[in-house]
Amino acid sequence: AQKVTQAQTEISVVEKEDVTLDCVYETRDTTYYLFWYKQPPSGELVFLIRRNSFDEQNEISGRYSWNFQKSTSSFNFTITASQVVDSAVYFCALRSYQKVTFGTGTKLQVIP
Amino acid sequence: DVKVTQSSRYLVKRTGEKVFLECVQDMDHENMFWYRQDPGLGLRLIYFSYDVKMKEKGDIPEGYSVSREKKERFSLILESASTNQTSMYLCASSQGLAADTQYFGPGTRLTVL
Numbered sequence: 683a684q685k686v687t688q689a690q691t692e693i694s695v696v697e698k699e700d701v702t703l704d705c706v707y708e709t710r711d712t713t714y715y716l717f718w719y720k721q722p723p724s725g726e727l728v729f730l731i732r733r734n735s736f737d738e739q740n741e742i743s744g745r746y747s748w749n750f751q752k753s754t755s756s757f758n759f760t761i762t763a764s765q766v767v768d769s770a771v772y773f774c775a776l777r778s779y780q781k782v783t784f785g786t787g788t789k790l791q792v793i794p
Numbered sequence: 795d796v797k798v799t800q801s802s803r804y805l806v807k808r809t810g811e812k813v814f815l816e817c818v819q820d821m822d823h824e825n826m827f828w829y830r831q832d833p834g835l836g837l838r839l840i841y842f843s844y845d846v847k848m849k850e851k852g853d854i855p856e857g858y859s860v861s862r863e864k865k866e867r868f869s870l871i872l873e874s875a876s877t878n879q880t881s882m883y884l885c886a887s888s889q890g891l892a893a894d895t896q897y898f899g900p901g902t903r904l905t906v907l
Contacts, residue, residue, distance in 0.1 A: 717896075725882070
């Protein structure tokens with residue numbers, strides 16, 4: 683069985699602060715894919731990033747960055763200089779062949 | 795852009811009613827998925843389909859069935875709705891099963907009274 687843990691249920695930060703959302707996963711598969719999705723108040727999940735299990739390079743996209751560490755089974759997401767528009771629920775997900783598991787989500791509130 | 799549409803944003807039904815939730819995608823994706831989202835539980839997979847007329851149970855299939863007669867359409871059926879099926883239902887599609895990104899619809903908030 684595979685599992686995704688997002689231990690932070692809710693986080694509040696003041697605008698312009700940096701924030702890291704944690705994601706820890708468990709799987710026995712050697713080939714798998716990790717995803718982050720954003721769910722704004724409107725409800726529709728929006729894809730942010732995908733990583734495969736063989737690529738541990740960290741990635742930066744504007745104010746967003748992701749840190750993938752196989753040794754600790756973690757795929758953490760950092761928002762630099764947070765903005766009010768970043769307020770949303772963020773989900774980490776793990777996919778391997780015919781299996782997909784989402785974490786329980788982290789609700790981020792950015793206070794102006 | 796990929797578009798996944800769901801037939802209703804909000805639905806109110808009575809206990810015992812048969813409920814159909816419809817999902818349509820316009821990108822010729824092979825795979826379609828139904829999830830339910832509940833506070834504190836995240837997204838849980840109900841069923842998925844990797845081809846027309848093919849379906850696989852997810853983690854919580856009890857009380858649900860699905861139908862995929864055409865590639866672009868995936869229906870979730872509640873044969874006899876119960877109050878514990880009150881939830882947000884999300885449909886998704888993807889081209890591949892593992893590597894490919896899932897694209898989500900806007901969700902249907904179902905209330906069963």
